[in-house]
Amino acid sequence: MLRPLIALLMLCAAVSTAAESPVVPAAEQVDRYVALFNQDLLALDDKRRVVTPITGAFDAPASDIARDVAQATWFSLLVFLPFLVLPQVLLIWIIWKYRKRQDGRAPATFTGNHRLEIVWTAIPVVALIIVGIPMWDLLYKMEAPPADQRRDMVVEVRGKTYAWDYKYQRLGGDVPTTRGDQFEVGQDVVGMQEPIVLVKDRRVIMNLTANDVNHAWWVPAFGVKKDTIKGRYTNVWFTPEKLGFFKGQCAELCGQGHGIMLISALVVDEADFAVWTETQRHRADTARVWSALSGTTVDAKALEDAVGAYLLKGSSPWRLFSLRYWIASNAASLARKPGELKGEALKQAMLARRVQVEALINRLTGPTTATN
Amino acid sequence: MSDTVPMPPIKRYTGVMDWLTTVDHKKIGLMYFWFVVFSALIGGAMAGAIRVQLAMPGATVEAMQAAALNGTTALSLFSDANGMFGDRHLYNQMVTMHASMMIFFVLIPGFIGFANYIVPLMIGARDMAFPKLNAFGFWLLVPAAVLQLGSFFVVGGAAASGWTAYPPLSLKAASAGPGQDMWILGVHLVGVSSILAAINFIVTIVSLRAPGMIWSKLPLFAWATFFVAIIQLIATPVLAAAVTMVLMDRNFGTTFTIASQGGDPVLYQHIFWFYSHPAVYIMILPGFGAISHVIAAFSHKKIFGYLGMVIATGIISFIGFLVWAHHMFTVGMPTWLQAFFMYGSLVIAVPTGIKVFSWLATMWGGTIRFTVAMKFAAGFISMFVFGGFGGLLLALTPIDMSMHDSYFVVGHFHMAMVGGSVMLLFAMTYYWWPKMTGHMLCEKQGNWIFWLMLVGVLMAFMTMHLTGALGMARRVPVYFKDFLVLNHITTVGYALTFISSVWFVIDLIRSYGRPKVTENDPWHVNDVQQSFEWATTCPPPVYNFEQVPPIPVADQMGKH
Ligand SMILES: [Cu+2]
Ligand SMILES: [Cu+2]
Numbered sequence: 001m002l003r004p005l006i007a008l009l010m011l012c013a014a015v016s017t018a019a020e021s022p023v024v025p026a027a028e029q030v031d032r033y034v035a036l037f038n039q040d041l042l043a044l045d046d047k048r049r050v051v052t053p054i055t056g057a058f059d060a061p062a063s064d065i066a067r068d069v070a071q072a073t074w075f076s077l078l079v080f081l082p083f084l085v086l087p088q089v090l091l092i093w094i095i096w097k098y099r100k101r102q103d104g105r106a107p108a109t110f111t112g113n114h115r116l117e118i119v120w121t122a123i124p125v126v127a128l129i130i131v132g133i134p135m136w137d138l139l140y141k142m143e144a145p146p147a148d149q150r151r152d153m154v155v156e157v158r159g160k161t162y163a164w165d166y167k168y169q170r171l172g173g174d175v176p177t178t179r180g181d182q183f184e185v186g187q188d189v190v191g192m193q194e195p196i197v198l199v200k201d202r203r204v205i206m207n208l209t210a211n212d213v214n215h216a217w218w219v220p221a222f223g224v225k226k227d228t229i230k231g232r233y234t235n236v237w238f239t240p241e242k243l244g245f246f247k248g249q250c251a252e253l254c255g256q257g258h259g260i261m262l263i264s265a266l267v268v269d270e271a272d273f274a275v276w277t278e279t280q281r282h283r284a285d286t287a288r289v290w291s292a293l294s295g296t297t298v299d300a301k302a303l304e305d306a307v308g309a310y311l312l313k314g315s316s317p318w319r320l321f322s323l324r325y326w327i328a329s330n331a332a333s334l335a336r337k338p339g340e341l342k343g344e345a346l347k348q349a350m351l352a353r354r355v356q357v358e359a360l361i362n363r364l365t366g367p368t369t370a371t372n
Numbered sequence: 373m374s375d376t377v378p379m380p381p382i383k384r385y386t387g388v389m390d391w392l393t394t395v396d397h398k399k400i401g402l403m404y405f406w407f408v409v410f411s412a413l414i415g416g417a418m419a420g421a422i423r424v425q426l427a428m429p430g431a432t433v434e435a436m437q438a439a440a441l442n443g444t445t446a447l448s449l450f451s452d453a454n455g456m457f458g459d460r461h462l463y464n465q466m467v468t469m470h471a472s473m474m475i476f477f478v479l480i481p482g483f484i485g486f487a488n489y490i491v492p493l494m495i496g497a498r499d500m501a502f503p504k505l506n507a508f509g510f511w512l513l514v515p516a517a518v519l520q521l522g523s524f525f526v527v528g529g530a531a532a533s534g535w536t537a538y539p540p541l542s543l544k545a546a547s548a549g550p551g552q553d554m555w556i557l558g559v560h561l562v563g564v565s566s567i568l569a570a571i572n573f574i575v576t577i578v579s580l581r582a583p584g585m586i587w588s589k590l591p592l593f594a595w596a597t598f599f600v601a602i603i604q605l606i607a608t609p610v611l612a613a614a615v616t617m618v619l620m621d622r623n624f625g626t627t628f629t630i631a632s633q634g635g636d637p638v639l640y641q642h643i644f645w646f647y648s649h650p651a652v653y654i655m656i657l658p659g660f661g662a663i664s665h666v667i668a669a670f671s672h673k674k675i676f677g678y679l680g681m682v683i684a685t686g687i688i689s690f691i692g693f694l695v696w697a698h699h700m701f702t703v704g705m706p707t708w709l710q711a712f713f714m715y716g717s718l719v720i721a722v723p724t725g726i727k728v729f730s731w732l733a734t735m736w737g738g739t740i741r742f743t744v745a746m747k748f749a750a751g752f753i754s755m756f757v758f759g760g761f762g763g764l765l766l767a768l769t770p771i772d773m774s775m776h777d778s779y780f781v782v783g784h785f786h787m788a789m790v791g792g793s794v795m796l797l798f799a800m801t802y803y804w805w806p807k808m809t810g811h812m813l814c815e816k817q818g819n820w821i822f823w824l825m826l827v828g829v830l831m832a833f834m835t836m837h838l839t840g841a842l843g844m845a846r847r848v849p850v851y852f853k854d855f856l857v858l859n860h861i862t863t864v865g866y867a868l869t870f871i872s873s874v875w876f877v878i879d880l881i882r883s884y885g886r887p888k889v890t891e892n893d894p895w896h897v898n899d900v901q902q903s904f905e906w907a908t909t910c911p912p913p914v915y916n917f918e919q920v921p922p923i924p925v926a927d928q929m930g931k932h
Contacts, residue, residue, distance in 0.1 A: 042433055042434045042437045042852075042853075044434055044853070050434070050852070050853050050854055053854055054842060054843045054852055054854040054855075055843075056774075056841055056842045056843045057774045058774075058841055059842070066774075068770070069770050069771060069773070069774055072768070072770055072771060073765065073771050076764070076765060076768060076771070077765070080761060080764050080765075083721075083725065083757075083761065083764075084757060084758065084761040087728055087729075087732065087753065087754075087757045088754055088757060090732050091732060091735075091750060091753055091754055094732060094735045094736055094740075095735070095740055095742060095750060098671070098735060098736065098737060098738050098739065098740050099739075099740050099742060100672075100739040100740055100741050100742075101739075105739060106739075107671065107672040107673050107737060107738045107739045107900070108673060108736070108737030108738065109673070109674070110676070110737070111673075111674045111675065111676055111677075111678065112676060112677050112678070112679075112680075113676075113677075113733070116729075116733070117677055117680050117726070117730075120725060120726060120729040121722060121725075121726055124721055124722050124725045125722055128718045128719070128721060128722070131718075131768070132714075132715060132718060135714065135768050135769070135770060136711060138770040139707060139710060139711055139714065139769050139770055140707055142769075142770055142773065143707040143710060143769075144707050161546075212540060212545070212546065213538075213540045213541040213546050214538055214540065214541065214637065216702060216776075216777060218777075218778075218843075218845065220774065220842070220843035221843075223773070223774055224773060224774075225702050225773050225774060225776055225777070226702050226704065226773075227700075227702050227703045227704065229631070229637060229638065229703070229704070230540060230631045230632070230637070231631025231632065231636070231637070232631070232638070232704065233704075234702075234703070234704035235704070247843075247852065248843065249843075249845050249848070249852075250845065251702075251776070251777040251778065251845040251846075252538075252777055253464070253467075253533065253534045253538075253541065253846075253847040254541060255464070255532075255541060255546055256459070256460040256461050256464065257460070258464075258845075258847060258848055258849075259433070259460070259848035259849045259850040259851065260433060260436065260850060262433065336437075336441070337441075
């Protein structure tokens with residue numbers, strides 16, 4: 001009861017007073033968030049098993065819609081099951097019972113039975129009504145826009161060959177859209193995609209469209225699928241109900257890359273989501289620092305200029321955290337780029353760079369933050 | 373003066389020229405048959421390419437990613453670059469052409485071919501109403517197939533936008549080569565062929581029934597063919613309209629489907645499915661009619677609930693025109709419209725159920741000879757009930773939102789089309805082959821063919837339902853490693869089905885070397901019912917019947 005309320009308050013505080021927010025994670029937390037936000041959809045463990053198994057709407061629903069869909073599916077399966085089993089059993093039984101034998105039995109001669117025909121017309125009708133009525137409600141729940149959307153997160157999903165763009169239009173919690181909380185999350189490397197980050201127990205409204213050909217956004221565990229079509233917006237909404245990392249894929253043939261147009265979705269709690277949004281806000285500013293770092297050798301002067309410029313624009317705790325986060329995050333994602341250093345070599349090289357940046361931050365921001 | 377000029381003698385050809393110039397419905401029917409066999413082998417081989425790809429270790433995205441990171445290529449039939457046989461684009465061509473071959477050149481002409489041979493015999497006619505039109509309709513299929521298959525060899529390859537050819541994917545920007553245009557022109561020719569056949573069947577059944585064969589005595593296969601002909605006549609021009617919009621948008625600067633210039637890609641989908649839902653009935657309803665005869669014949673009984681069967685077929689044909697959008701629930705439609713299409717689709721289950729129960733009732737109390745034809749008929753009922761069950765779930769919009777464009781759908785329609793239609797075609801072949809060629813098919817090998825097919829269909833397509841429900845999208849050359857095992861099972865199932873089909877074709881060819889059937893009615897069908905096609909020789913003479921068939925025939929409804 002209290003927990004969501006506190007979380008809500010914390011979030012409100014986080015977004016409304018972003019600069020001085022008390023919930024800025026400590027610098028040591030960087031690695032935790034890098035690990036959380038950089039999960040590899042395609043990772044295999046030592047035994048070559050899938051680290052993030054796919055979960056479907058029917059076996060492990062992870063949203064309110066999926067839960068309802070799963071329920072509806074099992075219910076209709078149950079009601080319809082006799083119509084699957086009965087004919088099969090009858091068929092086998094009849095073939096066995098009435099097989100031609102050398103006993104001289106004459107075949108029956110009836111050619112109709114009105115009462116029987118009425119029965120096997122009426123019973124399916126009843127079954128269809130039993131299933132059809134609850135479907136009406138569920139259909140309207142899925143397709144008619146929700147009445148109160150004030151707390152909802154609004155994300156524009158844009159399908160393009162062969163990746164997804166997510167533009168957060170409103171982060172929810174009654175935040176006015178003018179606060180500049182629009183940012184985009186794009187493609188990472190081939191076959192990989194930055195996750196769409198969602199909040200547990202907060203409804204997300206998706207407005208979907210496409211840049212070129214039709215695609216369809218589908219994460220089975222959420223129980224929703226919608227086409228993305230150039231020139232129109234389609235909509236879905238659902239409330240994620242489970243924390244975790246979910247996978248999906250494009251479900252409308254869109255060309256050669258259709259099979260690798262994957263989707264990853266990360267559901268986090270409000271606190272982690274606040275960290276994610278803040279780091280996204282400062283992401284673009286960190287690009288210069290990263291480019292100064294990413295060469296084979298690091299030009300100390302260029303790096304210092306880049307860090308200096310970043311800090312000049314603002315040196316709030318969130319900005320400092322974001323810089324640390326993105327340096328570490330970019331380094332981590334190199335592991336998923338072809339032709340880059342791998343394994344231990346990569347780790348060492350990037351650790352060295354993080355240390356360099358950390359030193360610069362400490363030097364440029366003075367002793368107050370240097371304690372971190 | 374001109375009426376005194378004597379008619380020039382009609383030139384009679386023999387051998388190959390005879391087949392090329394024939395207007396005899398029986399020869400045309402057989403040509404349809406062999407054309408369909410040929411197309412099915414090609415379409416089946418394409419399915420093989422797809423299934424082999426999906427069973428490769430390089431077919432998982434995980435393997436792909438690992439290979440990309442190591443700078444190697446994962447082992448795969450249609451790999452990203454420098455693959456042995458080509459690339460992803462070729463894979464999409466395979467997906468597209470497998471469907472096109474199977475739909476336009478196997479299932480639709482398959483039943484038309486049988487109807488061509490059998491319906492005139494069944495209704496006691498000497499030929500179709502328009503024999504030359506009939507020949508023309510068949511021969512149109514040849515350039516159509518040449519256009520579609522030939523497009524593999526043009527720049528950019530064959531059409532790769534799926535058999536649904538949704539724009540914008542099928543427009544120039546995404547599919548530049550002439551393959552897509554050739555595909556569309558091929559569809560046009562198939563369409564014309566379908567329409568001509570439809571007109572011919574309607575006129576034949578309306579006007580060439582033997583005297584005394586009133587509508588209430590029309591055999592069910594003729595009824596089904598009649599309803600399907602009406603569907604074809606109404607729906608096929610709509611398909612032509614849909615693909616013509618794409619053709620025009622591609623080549624002549626129109627903007628029917630181009631969103632940025634005021635068009636609407638969803639418009640195409642509506643028009644396309646207005647044809648393509650009824651088209652699934654073109655691919656199965658005639659078999660529904662035919663199988664009633666097979667079941668009755670081998671149960672030694674008359675058809676149960678003849679009137680109900682006719683009405684059910686009619687209702688299915690009619691409602692079939694009102695449910696097209698259940699193929700596009702995810703496209704974004706008004707909620708009330710989705711509800712309409714959901715309930716409409718559910719309603720179809722009722723007449724379908726009537727048919728299934730009536731088949732069972734036909735068998736009830738009979739003395740069942742479990743011949744190969746009867747096995748395929750029983751296999752059809754069993755598999756079709758599975759397929760229909762999947763269809764029931766898919767009709768429920770909220771569930772379809774998850775199932776749509778997943779392997780569940782692929783499993784569903786393959787269950788209905790292979791477990792259903794193909795089994796029907798096999799049953800019909802085993803039943804009517806002696807009539808059509810005068811030779812029997814081998815019952816012993818037929819048993820093997822049946823059980824192989826049944827196990828194959830179950831393995832391949834039951835598994836697909838599960839794969840899809842777990843989250844695998846259709847038309848993909850690579851998938852999450854989670855689906856590896858299920859895909860391997862499906863591929864083994866495919867192999868069994870394909871082996872069984874090839875075996876079947878081999879037996880068809882070998883049957884020509886077997887001794888001629890001497891009886892008119894080798895299955896003793898007319899011991900219980902009276903069906904005209906069994907009242908003449910195997911195969912029938914050119915003129916079908918020595919005299920107008922015996923009238924009145926025994927009433928199909930049994931009230932004589
Ligand atoms: Cu796609
Ligand atoms: Cu349909």
